Amino acid sequence: xxxxxxxxxxxxxxxxxxxxxxxxxxxxxxxxxxxxxxxxxxxxxxxxxxxxxxxxxxxxxxxxxxxxxxxxxxxxxxxxxxxxxxxxxxxxxxxxxxxxxxxxxxxxxxxxxxxxxxxxxxxxxxxxxxxxxxxxxxxxxxxxxxxxxxxxxxxxxxxxxxxxxxxxxxxxxxxxxxxxxxxxxxxxxxxxxxxxxxxxxxxxxxxxxxxxxxxxxxxxxxxxxxxxxxxxxxxxxxxxxxxxxxxxxxxxxxxxxxxxxxxxxxxxxxxxxxxxxxxxxxxxxxxxxxxxxxxxxxxxxxxxxxxxxxxxxxxxxxxxxxxxxxxxxxxxxxxxxxxxxxxxxxxxxxxxxxxxxxxxxxxxxxxxxxxxxxxxxxxxxxxxxxxxxxxxxxxxxxxxxxxxxxxxxxxxxxxxxxxxxxxxxxxxxxxxxxxxxxxxxxxxxxxxxxxxxxxxxxxxxxxxxxxxxxxxxxxxxxxxxxxxxxxxxxxxxxxxxxxxxxxxxxxxxxxxxxxxxxxxxxxxxxxxxxxxxxxxxxxxxxxxxxxxxxxxxxxxxxxxxxxxxxxxxxxxxxxxxxxxxxxxxxxxxxxxxxxxxxxxxxxxxxxxxxxxxxxxxxxxxxxxxxxxxxxxxxxxxxxxxxxxxxxxxxxxxxxxxxxxxxxxxxxxxxxxxxxxxxxxxxxxxxxxxxxxxxxxxxxxxxxxxxxxxxxxxxxxxxxxxxxxxxxxxxxxxxxxxxxxxxxxxxxxxxxxxxxx
Numbered sequence: 001x002x003x004x005x006x007x008x009x010x011x012x013x014x015x016x017x018x019x020x021x022x023x024x025x026x027x028x029x030x031x032x033x034x035x036x037x038x039x040x041x042x043x044x045x046x047x048x049x050x051x052x053x054x055x056x057x058x059x060x061x062x063x064x065x066x067x068x069x070x071x072x073x074x075x076x077x078x079x080x081x082x083x084x085x086x087x088x089x090x091x092x093x094x095x096x097x098x099x100x101x102x103x104x105x106x107x108x109x110x111x112x113x114x115x116x117x118x119x120x121x122x123x124x125x126x127x128x129x130x131x132x133x134x135x136x137x138x139x140x141x142x143x144x145x146x147x148x149x150x151x152x153x154x155x156x157x158x159x160x161x162x163x164x165x166x167x168x169x170x171x172x173x174x175x176x177x178x179x180x181x182x183x184x185x186x187x188x189x190x191x192x193x194x195x196x197x198x199x200x201x202x203x204x205x206x207x208x209x210x211x212x213x214x215x216x217x218x219x220x221x222x223x224x225x226x227x228x229x230x231x232x233x234x235x236x237x238x239x240x241x242x243x244x245x246x247x248x249x250x251x252x253x254x255x256x257x258x259x260x261x262x263x264x265x266x267x268x269x270x271x272x273x274x275x276x277x278x279x280x281x282x283x284x285x286x287x288x289x290x291x292x293x294x295x296x297x298x299x300x301x302x303x304x305x306x307x308x309x310x311x312x313x314x315x316x317x318x319x320x321x322x323x324x325x326x327x328x329x330x331x332x333x334x335x336x337x338x339x340x341x342x343x344x345x346x347x348x349x350x351x352x353x354x355x356x357x358x359x360x361x362x363x364x365x366x367x368x369x370x371x372x373x374x375x376x377x378x379x380x381x382x383x384x385x386x387x388x389x390x391x392x393x394x395x396x397x398x399x400x401x402x403x404x405x406x407x408x409x410x411x412x413x414x415x416x417x418x419x420x421x422x423x424x425x426x427x428x429x430x431x432x433x434x435x436x437x438x439x440x441x442x443x444x445x446x447x448x449x450x451x452x453x454x455x456x457x458x459x460x461x462x463x464x465x466x467x468x469x470x471x472x473x474x475x476x477x478x479x480x481x482x483x484x485x486x487x488x489x490x491x492x493x494x495x496x497x498x499x500x501x502x503x504x505x506x507x508x509x510x511x512x513x514x515x516x517x518x519x520x521x522x523x524x525x526x527x528x529x530x531x532x533x534x535x536x537x538x539x540x541x542x543x544x545x546x547x548x549x550x551x552x553x554x555x556x557x558x559x560x561x562x563x564x565x566x567x568x569x570x571x572x573x574x575x576x577x578x579x580x581x582x583x584x585x586x587x588x589x590x591x592x593x594x595x596x597x598x599x600x601x602x603x604x605x606x607x608x609x610x611x612x613x614x615x616x617x618x619x620x621x622x623x624x625x626x627x628x629x630x631x632x633x634x635x636x637x638x639x640x641x642x643x644x645x646x647x648x649x650x651x652x653x654x655x656x657x658x659x660x661x662x663x664x665x666x667x668x669x670x671x672x673x674x675x676x677x678x679x680x681x682x683x684x685x686x687x688x689x690x691x692x693x694x695x696x697x698x699x700x701x702x703x704x705x706x707x708x709x710x711x712x713x714x715x716x717x718x719x720x721x722x723x724x725x726x727x728x729x730x731x732x733x734x735x736x737x738x739x740x741x742x743x744x745x746x747x748x749x750x751x752x753x754x755x756x
Contacts, residue, residue, distance in 0.1 A: 024049050032059035038393060045385045053371070053379040056323040057386065060289035061296060064557050067392035070523040071555040074533055078540045078550040084512050085549055086208055093134040093214055093284065094202075095551020097513045099577050103470040104208035106140035109148075109201035109478065109517045109573040111556035116198040120165025124198050125173040126259040129331050131202045132177060133285035136268050137334060139212045139275045140204030144453070144465045145174050147184040147200050148478040148517070148571045149441075152193030154433045154754050159188070162196050163441075164755075170200070171444040176261035177268075181445035182453050183463035185478055188433045194561025199517040199554075201573040203476055205467050212275055214284035216298040216306065216337045216363050221281055223295075223306055223361040224343075226350055227267045227333040229316040230290075233258045235327050263332045263355075270353040271334060277349075279342035286333040292326040292386070294335040295369055299383035300390050305368040308361035310378065322371060322378035337363060397523055399530035407620035408487055413606060416616055419685045423737050425615065426659045429689060430743060432614050435656045436750035459668055460586045461503035461652055464578065473584065475509035475576035481655065482567035483608045488623035489531045493538025493570055495623070495693055498631045499654060500574035501546045505635045506650040506696060508585035508642050509576030514543055516553035516572055521565020523557045531568040539570055545628055546635075548574065585642050587651035588668035594648055594725040595705040596673060598658070600634050600695030601718040604686045610655050611689035625692040634694045637715045646708050647698040657689040661697050662722075666730075666740040667747065674731040675723035699725060 022028075029039035032055060042058050043049055050058065064070055080089035084098040094108035112127025128145060135142045147170055152159040174181045179202070216223070274280055282302065284294045291313070295306050310325045320328075338346050343359060350357035364370075369386075371379040385391030419425050429435060447453050453465055462477040479500040485492030497514065504511040516539065521528040543550055553573075559566045578584060606612045607622035641647045653661045662673055679687040686692075700708045705721075712719045730737035737743070 022052055024052060024055055028052070029055060032056060034059050034062065038062060041393065045382070045391055051379065053323040053326065054381055056327055057292045057379060057381055060292055060327055061386040062392050064555070065288050066293060067388050068555055069393050070395050070397055070557065071518070071532070072388065072394055073396055074536045075555070078536065079543050080550055083547050083549050085551065087211070089550055090552050093137050095513060095515055096138065096211060097551065097575070098208060099467065099470060099472055099474070100579065101471050102208055103467065104206055104211070105203065105474060105575055106135050106138050106206060107201065107203040107515055107573065107575050108134050108552055109199055109515045109571065110554040111517050111519060112198045112200065113195060113519065113556055113559055116166055117195055120162045121169040122258055124166040124169030126331055127198055127200045128170055128173040129177070129259045129261065129264050130287050131200045132179065132264065133287065133334070135202045135204040136271055137212065137214065137283050137285045138206070139210050139272070140206035141272060142179045142202050142204040143467065144203045144463065144476060145179050145181045145201065146463065146476060146478050146573065147181065147198070148480065149184065149186045150192040150197035150482070150566070150569060151188050152196070153190055154188045154751070156193070159193065160755055166196065166198055167441050167444050173259055173261045175446040175449070177265050178449050180447045180449045180453050182447055182465055183477060186438050186441055187482065189482070189567060191566045195559045195566055197519050197559065197566065197569055199478070199519070199571050201478055201515065203465070203474065203575060205470060210275065212280060212283050214298055214301065215282040216302040216304050217281055218337070218339065219304065219363055219365040221340050221363045222338050222343055222359045223308065223363065224336040224338055224346055224357055225313055225333065225360045226270070226336055226357045227355060228260065228263050228330060229314040229356060230320070230325060230328045230330045230333070231316045232320065232324060232328060233330055235324055235329065259331045266353045266355055267332050267334065270350050270355055274346060274349050277345050279338055279345040281337040281339055283334055283336045286335060288329065290326060290328045291335070296383045296386040298335065298337065299369060300387045303367070305364040305366045305370070305383060306361055307364050307370045308372070310371055310373050312358050312360040314356045314358055322373050326371065397529045398526045399533050400526040401530055402527040404620060408622055411607070411621045413604070416606065416612065416618065418683045422684060422688050422732065423735065425611070425689065427746065428615055429611060429656050429660060430663060430747050431750035432610050433751055433754065434610055435660055437748045438751065439748050440751045440755060458586045459588060460507040460584070462507040462509065462576065464507060464584055473578040473581050475504045475507045475578055476574070477503045478571055478573050479503065480569055480571040482569040483613060484623045485531070485535055485570060486567045487608045487621060489534035489568055490538040491623045491626055493535035494542040494628055495626055496570055496572045497539050497542035497546065497548070498626070498628070498693065499652070500572045501548065502635055502652045502696070504574055504576035505638050506585060506587070506652050508583040509578040511546055511548050511574055511576045514548045514550045514572055514574050516550060516570055518553065518555045519559050519566065519569040519571065520557055521560040525565065528565050535568055535570045539572070542628060545632055583642055585650050587665055588649055589665050589671040589673070589699055589725045590648040590669070591701070592671065592725055592727050593702060594699040595702055596675065596697065596699055596722040596724060597705070597708065598695060598697050598720040598722055599637065599712060599717060602682060602687055602720065603690065603692040604682050605690045605692040606686050609657065609689060609691040611657065611685060624690070627694065631694040633715060633717055634696060637712065637717055638696055641698065641708065641711060646704050646711065647700050649699045651697050653691070653695040653697065655691065657691055658697070659688045663743050663747070665697065667744045670728055670740050670744070672726040672728045672730045672740040673723055674726050676733055677722060
């Protein structure tokens, strides 16, 4: 049923009924980042010219950040149901999937890129806070955080400033809030110099039948504003996030929110306590676009309206105007619809937690949002016309294949001189910031609060977190190699999903679902939009193959600087379920004498590798070799080997190639390896440093090695016996590479040395 069938607009307010403070023109709309066509559409929908407050509401709600107007067509092509889905994709604040035993896992990833570019500490901190609210507003308790970060050249002072600020912000908010940061990724590429990417993910658990919907229902039910008081921080944040960063962007610094993690911790506990009562009808956090967004989306979803008295909203600044109250993105706030007659339960709980709770209005049946200040009607807008899936515009943009593809297609591997000294190249590779240990970053995060993180002393390709009380554990990861997506958006999009699934599988868990954070440049650029369309298509095809539906996520356009767009970066957040913790698999060598076996085919491929890009300074080359069916077979095999307890460790090959994988497997227990490898017809650089996909290095006790080989052969998958685990020495083809601890020192300290 179309929403419009239930709307009852009534007569349009006349000038003396509705507050008009200025003449509204096309220029006014354009200053609020609405187009002339959108301004005309608003007038058509209202049957009149909006006043300034109403126009501000449309500006925020029709921004790219809230309406997905340039992306929703393609997002709808992603697999959005099936598997373990318990709510439809995009229907709630976060995705909810069945993890068994009557429990659900809630997870989501979102960006806070633009705020972090201007004020890295608060930008990153409030990104963490916002994503946690998306989790607990559904009734789940957050148990883990992850992040995916992108910065410019680490040797530059600006990048160091941004990195330090962002990491400090993430650590401060997460540590104070009391949710462990258990995993993530950090990349450094020149294209992120002006516009870093800060993507934050949260994972929570709940009883699957206890979900609270972000829906307003019940005519006459009171609407409560709870949490922190409203200030002028964050006003226009949604619109700010829907525009390019320029040299003038610093003037918009008030658009960056300010967070208080201790206030959010109290809000979490109060909301979860309230959910255990029968007083709550619906709840939504006030994230992007603040009050206007939460009132509009809850009303449209419930096919109702609201009357709101803005003067009853608690404020921390005097004389705030109606449009400021509607658009403020002050943090740690929720909108709650309460069952009439049960107001005291709400007030008592929030008083207990020393938090504000104010009855600011009620649910109405006419589909209209009516906002009053001291009895004066400041704005009257149909909720349906503001929201995604309702009256918000949807566009189909033109796209064309990028011209730089000509340079990629012209790449000739034979134009690159092969390596002669593998050890010397390996010493360089292991210290490239994209590959080197991110110890400097993660030691600033509390990874142990809650005592559920099982990955601190037993590393695995995905982070493993015990889901206390459920009898299960969860595996979680964030993944995207944006160089691959730049080289081939379709293949790169598939690889992002495949690598996430591979990390989950190599940790012993079953991948169940995806949340994504799609970071791209300006959608009005046809070449950027081509990247977006093809990457989304590739992601969708891979998600279908792995039966990991997309539960929701975030699109972040306009990520670019003076030299152009950032690499297309469709970050994949994936969650898996570990039904039996005894099947948990770690990546590190276990015992001296264990046999090292490579599962998957070695290929003559160096495309888009760190070796080629950073050491050979080749910017344009193809994506790594990848075949989706081959990847699926390898993952199925590894899953079987783990369940049959045939292997002792598993670690996939990614950045840096085989050499980095072999070294990383030794670091945790300071065990070395002796490998004898014939490259045959392959180039040495491709064999040791190429990043062809669908390869996993496993170790197996010698007694099980023949059984393992038979299993791999029966699956029709290539394998190579590389050598054995040693006490500490590294030896390749008879050449001693020294002790594993020497390599670990290089790996651990590379980033720290650059930051001194």
